Amino acid sequence: MKVVVTARNGTREFECEPGEKILHAGLRSGVELPYECATGTCGTCKARLTSGRTESEWPEAPGRKYFKSEGDLLTCQSVAHDDCALEVGPLKSREPNTSAPRVRRGVLCGLRPLTHDVTAFDVAIDGPLDFAAGQFVLLTVPGIAGARAYSMVNFDHGAERLSFVVKKKPGGAVSEWLFGEATDGAPLSLFGPLGHATFHPDVAKHVLCVAGGSGIAGMMSILSRACREAHFAGWDGHVFFGVRTARDGFFLDELEAFRRRFPARLAVTVALSDEDVPPALADAYPAFAFTRGFVHAVAGERMKGRYADVRAYVAGPPPMVDASLRLLLREARLSPADIRYDKFS
Numbered sequence: 001m002k003v004v005v006t007a008r009n010g011t012r013e014f015e016c017e018p019g020e021k022i023l024h025a026g027l028r029s030g031v032e033l034p035y036e037c038a039t040g041t042c043g044t045c046k047a048r049l050t051s052g053r054t055e056s057e058w059p060e061a062p063g064r065k066y067f068k069s070e071g072d073l074l075t076c077q078s079v080a081h082d083d084c085a086l087e088v089g090p091l092k093s094r095e096p097n098t099s100a101p102r103v104r105r106g107v108l109c110g111l112r113p114l115t116h117d118v119t120a121f122d123v124a125i126d127g128p129l130d131f132a133a134g135q136f137v138l139l140t141v142p143g144i145a146g147a148r149a150y151s152m153v154n155f156d157h158g159a160e161r162l163s164f165v166v167k168k169k170p171g172g173a174v175s176e177w178l179f180g181e182a183t184d185g186a187p188l189s190l191f192g193p194l195g196h197a198t199f200h201p202d203v204a205k206h207v208l209c210v211a212g213g214s215g216i217a218g219m220m221s222i223l224s225r226a227c228r229e230a231h232f233a234g235w236d237g238h239v240f241f242g243v244r245t246a247r248d249g250f251f252l253d254e255l256e257a258f259r260r261r262f263p264a265r266l267a268v269t270v271a272l273s274d275e276d277v278p279p280a281l282a283d284a285y286p287a288f289a290f291t292r293g294f295v296h297a298v299a300g301e302r303m304k305g306r307y308a309d310v311r312a313y314v315a316g317p318p319p320m321v322d323a324s325l326r327l328l329l330r331e332a333r334l335s336p337a338d339i340r341y342d343k344f345s
């Protein structure tokens with residue numbers, strides 16, 4: 001099926017395979033349709049059908065609450081049944097030095113619990129993937145409807161193994177599946193790489209990371225790339241990592257290893273929202289700052305007067321991301337181009 005999309009910055013067309021999501025077909029063909037979550041919740045991919053026939057594969061998708069007329073659809077959830085014409089939001093440009101997003105096959109391996117409700121795992125993929133630090137892929141698990149977005153933790157050129165970290169959501173289909181039995185060796189389908197919350201070492205800026213819970217995933221990829229490129233030899237890195245209590249913390253050894261490579265310029269602050277900092281935790285990581293509070297509030301307090309030449313990365317639960325965005329836009333007065341975020345909705 002031929003799909004013609006018209007945006008205020010141009011008209012493009014691409015072919016959609018039967019059963020292929022319109023968003024995926026566009027991105028695969030190099031047409032950078034707008035999207036954010038790519039999983040039906042945020043409404044960013046909303047488009048208006050002006051001719052043809054489409055169908056939503058998830059008619060209850062929460063992103064539908066942004067619809068204004070009958071012809072509206074979410075390109076990340078819809079497939080075309082005929083040649084179609086759509087009006088879409090502004091077309092973007094592709095992240096540099098990344099593979100074209102497409103479907104890949106993978107096998108889940110190396111599942112390892114990190115805390116009582118966070119697990120890490122790898123996916124061995126069927127060919128090398130170039131992605132930007134901070135990007136994510138969509139994973140589809142056998143027997144569970146819909147794809148889930150997960151950010152890569154690692155960073156490698158031509159990666160054949162992707163690493164992830166997932167927090168268990170009570171009642172959540174995929175996250176609970178990961179905590180069940182017989183997941184190691186499971187075949188998965190992937191679509192990616194996706195996402196614009198990316199770090200590129202040629203951006204001459206200080207790096208501010210604000211992460212809640214598993215939102216640290218993409219930050220690990222960013223820190224990995226930034227350390228490899230010696231970005232913190234010339235620029236500051238401020239990492240704020242929020243968890244509820246000490247027992248919810250993970251990746252602290254890995255963060256300490258990054259910090260130790262650039263001790264003069266890379267600082268790590270861990271915020272505990274639900275308890276005072278246990279002395280044993282502070283003693284175990286003497287070079288970190290620990291404090292009680294919500295991570296966005298702690299970042300706001302400690303970053304006061306230090307926002308010049310900063311690019312900020314934010315990821316985690318939607319209320320934490322929204323609070324951080326308010327801070328970065330209203331108080332820090334960063335330009336939207338210098339605020340990159342993923343809401344784990």
Ligand SMILES: Cc1cc2nc3c(=O)[nH]c(=O)nc-3n(C[C@H](O)[C@H](O)[C@H](O)COP(=O)(O)OP(=O)(O)OC[C@H]3O[C@@H](n4cnc5c(N)ncnc54)[C@H](O)[C@@H]3O)c2cc1C
Nearest residue numbers: 037039058146149150151166167172173174175214217344
């Ligand atoms: C850009 C991005 C990056 C993310 N990165 C991470 C990460 O690194 N680590 C992490 O722990 N979490 C991450 N998340 C959150 C993650 O994608 C899941 O929402 C979370 O793991 C809960 O999934 P679940 O299946 O357990 O819960 P569920 O409640 O079963 O599903 C949650 C989400 O899955 C999708 N979904 C559910 N049902 C359907 C359906 N029938 N059809 C289509 N879609 C459906 C929807 O997007 C829904 O919000 C990220 C989210 C986004 C948007």
Ligand code: FES
Nearest residue numbers: 038042043063076
């Ligand atoms: S990109 Fe489609 S709803 Fe978020």
